[in-house]
Amino acid sequence: MNVSSSGDYISSFLSMMEGQRYTRTFNSYATRYILENIKKDYGDKQFQKALEAVQEHGNYYNGLNNGNLRSIQNIINELR
Numbered sequence: 001m002n003v004s005s006s007g008d009y010i011s012s013f014l015s016m017m018e019g020q021r022y023t024r025t026f027n028s029y030a031t032r033y034i035l036e037n038i039k040k041d042y043g044d045k046q047f048q049k050a051l052e053a054v055q056e057h058g059n060y061y062n063g064l065n066n067g068n069l070r071s072i073q074n075i076i077n078e079l080r
Contacts, residue, residue, distance in 0.1 A: 016053040016054065017049065017050065021053060028071040028075060031054060031072055032075050034050070035075070035079055
């Protein structure tokens with residue numbers, strides 16, 4: 001992973017922890033991994049904030065008219 005990508009992951013993780021929208025898109029494996037480990041490491045309250053951030057990210061991305069993040073939405077629906 002290059003420095004730029006690792007910075008994007010850190011920034012997006014911090015946004016998830018705050019329940020805030022992020023704009024960098026990750027693959028579904030990475031999204032699921034991060035969400036599952038937030039729940040495991042930080043508990044359900046923090047996990048719910050992270051889910052909200054991922055939902056906001058999906059809403060943002062869908063508004064760009066670049067397609068949709070169906071696989072990410074499926075993960076959100078499954079983990080809720």
